[in-house]
Amino acid sequence: MKHVPVPHVSLITVIEIVAILVGAFSGFVEARRKRMDVVGVFTVAFITAFGGGTLRDILLDRRPLFWVLHQEYAILIFILALVAAPLMRTLRQILSERLIVVADAIGLGLFAVAGVSQAQAAHMPLFIASMMGVITGIFGGVLRDIVCNEVPMVFRDGKPYAICAFFGCWMYIGLQYTDVSDDFALWASAACITVLRLVTWKFELHLHYHKN
Secondary structure (H helix, E strand, C coil): CCCCCCCCHHHHHHHHHHHHHHHHHHHHHHHHHCCCCHHHHHHHHHHHHHHHHHHHHHHCCCCCCHHHHCHHHHHHHHHHHHHHHHHHHHHHHHCCHHHHHHHHHHHHHHHHHHHHHHHHHCCCCHHHHHHHHHHHHHHHHHHHHHHCCCCCHHHHCCCCHHHHHHHHHHHHHHHCCCCCCHHHHHHHHHHHHHHHHHHHHHCCCCCCCCCC
């Protein structure tokens, strides 16, 4: 069996930062919908940005947690919350639903590939590694919806968020056994998840069956 290389740390860091920013943006929008104050905006953004990665680190027994190790991530969300809170009403008038969905899809892809790569670096079995990717990709949104007193979207609207992430994680695992570079495997898999998520949104694909 071919040795599975560990992705370059700096690339994972870049992917995590972009994913955190996109996740925080999703949290900002949801907090605004709930008419929260600046504390609520920060809390929801923080949970959305760090929830999936935190659960991943706990399950992988990684200490310190990634956002504790990199406190600049938390500081960044704090500063953005202070800036975003008074501007969200204006931003909501400017931002289209399409842009919000695109941002959410990008975050799903980036978080998922970061999760599966970290799990492989911890020498997890392949299926467990793929599930860690899915957890990292969706759990921040699950916590966001719970805090906002809603049934998590991933469990109720029938759209295959988790399946898109699961497929992309296995694409990444498969590419690790080819001659492509680690960088290409990461970006290609993240792009695949993003595109799949956008396709399911565009064509309104659902998992559940509609009753006649």
